[in-house]
Amino acid sequence: MAEVKLLGTWVSPYTYRVKWALKLKGIEFDYVEEDLCYKSDLLLQHNPIHKRVPVLIHGGKPICESGIILEYIEEIWPQNSLLPSDPYERAMARFWIKFAEDKGPIMWMVGQESLEMLKMIEEEALGDKKFFGGDKINMVDIVFGLAHWLGGEKLLEANKFSGLHTWLQNFKQVPVIKENLPELDDMFAYLRRQREMSPQSN
Numbered sequence: 001m002a003e004v005k006l007l008g009t010w011v012s013p014y015t016y017r018v019k020w021a022l023k024l025k026g027i028e029f030d031y032v033e034e035d036l037c038y039k040s041d042l043l044l045q046h047n048p049i050h051k052r053v054p055v056l057i058h059g060g061k062p063i064c065e066s067g068i069i070l071e072y073i074e075e076i077w078p079q080n081s082l083l084p085s086d087p088y089e090r091a092m093a094r095f096w097i098k099f100a101e102d103k104g105p106i107m108w109m110v111g112q113e114s115l116e117m118l119k120m121i122e123e124e125a126l127g128d129k130k131f132f133g134g135d136k137i138n139m140v141d142i143v144f145g146l147a148h149w150l151g152g153e154k155l156l157e158a159n160k161f162s163g164l165h166t167w168l169q170n171f172k173q174v175p176v177i178k179e180n181l182p183e184l185d186d187m188f189a190y191l192r193r194q195r196e197m198s199p200q201s202n
């Protein structure tokens with residue numbers, strides 16, 4: 001078995017978090033595309049609790065849950081660090097990662113609650129920085145990258161979150177992100193086909 005293997009699926013934002021982190025650190029890995037309608041034995045054996053992607057298999061041992069995987073990657077491969085070295089700044093980065101995890105997709109859906117959250121993020125977490133990590137992309141940017149999947153650009157533009165809108169554009173221009181980002185139209189077409197094929201839709 002390859003030393004590092006990633007089980008994922010191309011429409012999954014959580015899979016991309018792990019892919020981006022590995023690539024930003026220059027780690028070689030084998031990527032295994034999963035069909036979530038027919039989960040492989042490899043996936044079922046390595047994530048028997050949730051049976052979800054992503055799963056990182058390192059030296060034969062599985063690690064599940066994208067947030068936990070990101071922390072693991074940072075510990076095992078400290079090069080091109082994805083967290084600040086200063087303990088206070090590191091705690092702040094983890095605060096915003098937890099915020100993004102707790103709020104989930106709601107943050108990027110139009111509504112009073114999401115607008116208030118986005119305002120807080122823009123003012124408190126991003127400020128006038130290029131990335132949440134400062135001049136360089138870090139784990140907070142990776143976690144907020146979910147915005148792409150939810151068409152965040154339109155929401156940010158329409159509601160005049162110019163700081164966050166510029167951030168999302170800067171984020172998507174980082175070569176590793178740009179080269180590893182599914183097209184929204186392809187994803188919607190795929191998910192539509194999946195829905196049509198699923199027995200519940202008949």
Ligand SMILES: N[C@@H](CCC(=O)N[C@@H](CS)C(=O)NCC(=O)O)C(=O)O
Nearest residue numbers: 012013014036052053054065066067
């Ligand atoms: N909290 C998990 C979420 C992972 C997740 O929702 N994965 C989805 C794909 S985006 C999945 O595997 N779904 C299959 C299923 O639930 O059966 C993480 O951060 O890794």
